[in-house]
Amino acid sequence: MATKLHVIGNWKMHGSKQHVAAFCTEIANAPSKHSSKHLAKVEVAICPPFVYLHQAAKLLAQIPAIKLGAQDLSRYESGAYTGQIAASMLVDIGCRYVIIGHSERRQYNHESNEEIAAKFFAAKSAGLIPILCVGETKEQRERNQTESIILEQIHAVLSQSQKGADCFNQALIAYEPVWAIGTGLTATPELAQAIHHLLRQTIAEYDANVAEQLPILYGGSVKASNATELFRMPDVDGALVGGASLQPTDFLAICEIAKNLAE
């Protein structure tokens, strides 16, 4: 198990200037048990849409326990790529994390494993911490392809790495079964644990130390009511939270569970 539990909020295409302001104000004014100091044992971040990153960065400067992440980035460093956002721009604006290869981007933007790997290394070169999302669809699970799909997604990154599994130093993996995202269906803790263990074992075949330190988050309908049992699993190192990250009280409740387990 990695050293720190991570709780990362993926806002997807939700929010507004008003929402960002209200979210940050409510967190800044939360009772002391939710205070920044209290969250020190947990790594917490939110990933709002690109256009709100600047505003969120300014407001989060007052809440050091909550870091900032983006939901995607370009594989290219700079150039004539209309509409794309470079890793260096995300660093410039104060991001620490970036989500890579979310299933919604794989599905709606047809991102391939190869492109996702290129984005992963673009993030790393700029000093961002990539959160590499992997996971199977309902159909793939029903066809017993879960393990092979996930291993393919991981190997796509490993095969482009100049330094083997070292690329997963200062990186996170999020196992997000597609059938559990936004559906209210959550993988059972045992099912999540089995896949997380497989992921860690796969990395350990290359480098046991990297595998041991690597935070592997679970994502897919995580909320306060199911977080405890998921976080208790030995290879579940936190969560990538979608819907329940939009309201400060819901999100803080998950952070609080992580914090209590970390103590």
Ligand code: PGA
């Ligand atoms: P969800 O989304 O928590 O709303 O299921 C998780 C994600 O897609 O990262």
